[in-house]
Amino acid sequence: MQDENDATRAGLPLGQLIAMEQWQVPERSVQRTVKGAIRHLMVQLRQEIAPEGEPFQSLDGLPPLSRWQQQRIAPYPDYRAQAQTLLTSLQTLRTRGTLDREVALIVAPPFSGLRQSLCQLPTLAGEDGTQPWRLLQPPDELCISAERARRWWDEQDLSQPWVVAELADFWLRHPTGLALITELLRRIAADETGPGIVSCSSWCWQFWASYLPDAHLGPVTPAPLDAQRLGQWFSHLASPRGERPLVARMAEDGSYVLPSEDPVDAPHRKHAGFLRDLAIAARGNPGVALAIWQHALRARPEEDTETEEQATAAEGKHQECWVVRMDQLSLPTMLQTYDRTIGFVLHALLLHDGLDEAALEKVTGAGAAPLQLALARLARADIIRKGKRSHHWRVTPLGYPTVRRHLQSWGYPVDPFQGE
Amino acid sequence: MEGTFSGLNDLFSTVTSQAMLKAALLIAAATLLIFLIQKVVPSIANRLGGKPRLFLLASVPLLRLLIIVVTIIVVIPILIEPSFENMVAIFGTLGLALGFAFKDYANSLIAGIVTLYEMPYRPGDWIEVNGKYGEVRSIGTRAAEIVTPDDSVVLIPHSTLWSALIANGNDGSDNLMCVAQFHLQPGHDIRRVMALLRDVAFTSPYTKTTQPIVVVVAQQPWGMTYRLKAYPLEPRDQFQFISDLTARGMETLQEHALPLTPPAFLLAGPDQ
Numbered sequence: 001m002q003d004e005n006d007a008t009r010a011g012l013p014l015g016q017l018i019a020m021e022q023w024q025v026p027e028r029s030v031q032r033t034v035k036g037a038i039r040h041l042m043v044q045l046r047q048e049i050a051p052e053g054e055p056f057q058s059l060d061g062l063p064p065l066s067r068w069q070q071q072r073i074a075p076y077p078d079y080r081a082q083a084q085t086l087l088t089s090l091q092t093l094r095t096r097g098t099l100d101r102e103v104a105l106i107v108a109p110p111f112s113g114l115r116q117s118l119c120q121l122p123t124l125a126g127e128d129g130t131q132p133w134r135l136l137q138p139p140d141e142l143c144i145s146a147e148r149a150r151r152w153w154d155e156q157d158l159s160q161p162w163v164v165a166e167l168a169d170f171w172l173r174h175p176t177g178l179a180l181i182t183e184l185l186r187r188i189a190a191d192e193t194g195p196g197i198v199s200c201s202s203w204c205w206q207f208w209a210s211y212l213p214d215a216h217l218g219p220v221t222p223a224p225l226d227a228q229r230l231g232q233w234f235s236h237l238a239s240p241r242g243e244r245p246l247v248a249r250m251a252e253d254g255s256y257v258l259p260s261e262d263p264v265d266a267p268h269r270k271h272a273g274f275l276r277d278l279a280i281a282a283r284g285n286p287g288v289a290l291a292i293w294q295h296a297l298r299a300r301p302e303e304d305t306e307t308e309e310q311a312t313a314a315e316g317k318h319q320e321c322w323v324v325r326m327d328q329l330s331l332p333t334m335l336q337t338y339d340r341t342i343g344f345v346l347h348a349l350l351l352h353d354g355l356d357e358a359a360l361e362k363v364t365g366a367g368a369a370p371l372q373l374a375l376a377r378l379a380r381a382d383i384i385r386k387g388k389r390s391h392h393w394r395v396t397p398l399g400y401p402t403v404r405r406h407l408q409s410w411g412y413p414v415d416p417f418q419g420e
Numbered sequence: 421m422e423g424t425f426s427g428l429n430d431l432f433s434t435v436t437s438q439a440m441l442k443a444a445l446l447i448a449a450a451t452l453l454i455f456l457i458q459k460v461v462p463s464i465a466n467r468l469g470g471k472p473r474l475f476l477l478a479s480v481p482l483l484r485l486l487i488i489v490v491t492i493i494v495v496i497p498i499l500i501e502p503s504f505e506n507m508v509a510i511f512g513t514l515g516l517a518l519g520f521a522f523k524d525y526a527n528s529l530i531a532g533i534v535t536l537y538e539m540p541y542r543p544g545d546w547i548e549v550n551g552k553y554g555e556v557r558s559i560g561t562r563a564a565e566i567v568t569p570d571d572s573v574v575l576i577p578h579s580t581l582w583s584a585l586i587a588n589g590n591d592g593s594d595n596l597m598c599v600a601q602f603h604l605q606p607g608h609d610i611r612r613v614m615a616l617l618r619d620v621a622f623t624s625p626y627t628k629t630t631q632p633i634v635v636v637v638a639q640q641p642w643g644m645t646y647r648l649k650a651y652p653l654e655p656r657d658q659f660q661f662i663s664d665l666t667a668r669g670m671e672t673l674q675e676h677a678l679p680l681t682p683p684a685f686l687l688a689g690p691d692q
Contacts, residue, residue, distance in 0.1 A: 175619040175672050210629040211622050340657070344625040364625050365664065409472065411594060411653035413630045 017089040017220045019098050020107055023417055026226035026284040062251055062298035062322060073238050073246060073321055074294045077286075082117040083124060090197070093220060100218070103188045103196040107205045107219040109417055110350060111287025111397045114199045114222065118165040121197070133161045133197075138169045142177050143362075149179035158193040167200035168353040173207070173363045181208060185215050202415035203350040209416070221417075224284020227275035231259045233286070234293060244319050250274065251298055251322040277326040281401060283417065291397035296329055298322040332382040332399040334406045341366050341374045346395065346403050347412050349384060354392035435499050443495045450491040454484050458558065462543070474594060477543035481536050481559040528562040531578035535559060539592065540581060546589035546596055546655055549576050555656070569659055589655065595631055596655040600665035602673065603681035605643040613637075613646060613678060620669045621650040626661040628653050642681050 065073060086106075093099040108114045121133040139152055156162070164170070170180045185208070187193050200208070200219075209215065225233060235258050238246035248257040255272040274296075282289035299321060335342060344364040349355060355363065361371055375393060378384040383399035386392070395403050408414045458480060465476035500506050536559070541547045545556045547566065552574045554566035563577045580586075590596040604613065614635045621633045631651035638645050648669060652661035673680060 173623045173625070175616065175623050175668065178619060178623070207622075207629055340626075340660075343653075347625065365668075409468065411628065413628060 016085065016223045017093060017106065018223045019093075020219045020221045020416070023221050023224060025417075026224045026279045062324065065294070065297050065299050065321065069299055069321075070294055070297070073319060074234065074290065074297055075237055076290070077113060077233075077237060078240070079113060079116040080120045080123065082113060083120040086114075086117055086197075087121075087124070090220075098218075099220060101188070102191060103193055103198060103217075105188075105217045105219040106197065106199045106221065107202050107416075108199065108222050109202045109283070109285050109415060110353065110395065110400060111285055111291070112222050113287055115166045115353070118163050118197060118199050121163050131161050133163050136162055136164050138180070142170065142172045142180065143174055144176070144179055146179045146183065149183045152180065153183050153187065158187070158196065160194055162194070162196045164196070164198045166353050167198055167208075168204035168351065171204075171352070172359060173348065173351055177362075178211070182212070185212060185217070188217060189215060201350070201353045202417055203347075204353065206413055206415050207351055210413070222286075225279060225282075225286055225289060226284065227273075227279045228259070230275045230279055230289055230293075231257075234258060237290075238319060247318040247320050248297070248323050249320070251324055257323050272323075274323055274326065281326060283401070285400075287397045288400050292326075292329070292331070295331070295398060296324045296326070298324055332396065332402060334383070334402050335377055335381055339374070341370050342378065343407060343410050343412060345371070345374050345378065345393075346383070347407055349393055349395050350403070350407075350415075354387065354390070354394040356391050356393070360393065439498050443498050446491060446495050446498070450487050454487055457483050457487075462558065465544075474542070474544040474592065478539075478592065480543060484561075485533070485536055527582075528577045528579045531581045532559070532561055532563075535564070535578050535581060540586050541588055542592050544590075544655075545592060546658070548587040548589075549580060550584055552576070594654055595628070595651050596658055597649055597651055598658050598662050598665070600648045600662050600669060602646040602648065602666075602669055603640070603643065604646065604673070605679040605681050608644075608678055610637060610644065612676075613644075613673070616672050616676060617646055617648045617669055620672050621648055621665060624650075624661070624664050624668060626652050626657050626664050643679075 090099065090104050093104075106114060119135060122135050124133070134157065136156060144152070164184075167181060167184075170184070171177050184198075188196075188198070202221075205219065223229075234248075235246055238244075246258060249255065250257060250272045253272075255270045257272050257274045259271075260269055278289055278292055278296075282292060341364065344366060345360060348360055348363045352359070352363070357368075357371065357375070360366075360375075361368060364371065366374070375384065379386065379393075381399075382396055383403060384393050385396050387394060404414060461476055461480050461483070465473045468476065496502055496510075500510070535541070541556050541559075541564065543556050543558055546554070547556060549566075552566065552568065554568040554572075554574060557565045557567050557573070559565075563575045566574050566576060568574060602613075602617065614637060617635045618633055621627055621635075622629060627633070628651040632649075634649045636647045636649070638647075648665055650661075650665065652658050670680070
């Protein structure tokens, strides 16, 4: 069965691809859109009236899930399985004629999990009798001349299957930082490479589609997750083999959140509209939806102390948890400020899918001190976070919806996934 | 004329002090409302960015006109009986008074109404009138106020609309083209410079990359003049944007050892 986004509902919802023109915002709701617009307006009007907010806190009295419970009930997905689904989906698109190039360009919003999935591709080597995929890493120096960029690509073996897990790692928004991607896209357009997969953040692609308006590379994109797919996905995450299905109920009235697989029980259950609200708030983005879902889950007080052994002993039962209403959730809110440095930093982080301080300084043109102040303020508001290993600053999945909305209202070009 | 004034005397002879008080209160309330709108709406608008700001700013003069019209419609029947003869007498007298005593003022008032209809400029627009450039801060009944880049307020009577050329940079939208100029001595690779300057514009954090970016070149007595045209994120960023383009452009041209034209050449020509 296919939906309005032309993605099949059978199988795992993550990793299914559609042509970019077919992407639509899932679960449109006038009421939700108007409420969102008014809330956004009110946030902006609070500028200089309310002092800057503290990091967000829980607004309800129920205990959040412990780390162990979260890993059990709402873990991060299996990226290897997603990589396999991606390959199958690409094959389907080729069969249908939607994709007719050797190199597949996948454009996805941040937090779609594409980078993590594509990094798993080399581990699938030989499983389906195909040649192993080679993961291409960017050079240490990104600001190089066109000649050096040509030489660097010449050194890479692009005749065998290759994959770029994130194109945004291969450039800096600086006059000298454009050569690597320009050269790669030229080679792809000229069919000078062997089979490959290039994943590109939607923000990065927005820039490159403007910079090279004639680059018609037929990008495909992951299908957005609507309420039904989110329900399937969350159920699958909690119980991949279906042995202890998750029963999630609204904390306020006990209505059910996830769809029931029991055909007898399902019609008698009163279902909440939480997943619909979640699909709208996350704009169908799986990473954002999962982050909000993890943030919305609550344990019963007696479950909070349940140990792993006790849970295992309760084999055969349902897993249970409670869910807080969307409007009770305290999500990160944008700083009450109109400062271009804040906008430059956030836009640069999305364009490059994360940057360290030195690169941010180069890209934004901001001095070290104002940049550090802006980063500290954004980090305190839980809008950005620094990676422990990479030392790259990135927008948080919970902060992404407000960042996108604010950048749009501040006049920044946003990613091509519009349609509000 | 005498008949008209005696008609007016008859007209207002029936006005009671109670009606006068009621009308005065209504006018005071309308004035207060207009005052509040003119203060509150722009301050709200300035906290927002992009299109919402422009829409809110543009709504101020329209709201004021609406309040004035509604007040007139409500107040006149309180004071006099709104018959055809009475209306002709009132507006005839007003027309005469305005025509003789306040000709220029009336001219600006009418032009002000035309301004609201034709919208040659709205609050938030960047306009140039008679050599004065700035952002339209407000549109009053008689004149528009613009704020220049040096933070001076210039009053432009609406009657200027009839005779002056008005250049509007963004015309109600948030797209305002900016131009940065670069002067180079002859004997260099022109296409390479055009490509470098295009990259400069695309990589400025102020640039709205969804709008066209164009580099044009013209031959001058001292060499070549390049004009880099692009759009800033918001019209109010225009001066920082041009500065950023100029700084980045000069850095890039110097890095590539391109022959910049010394300022003396630009002022006096190559023979000096």
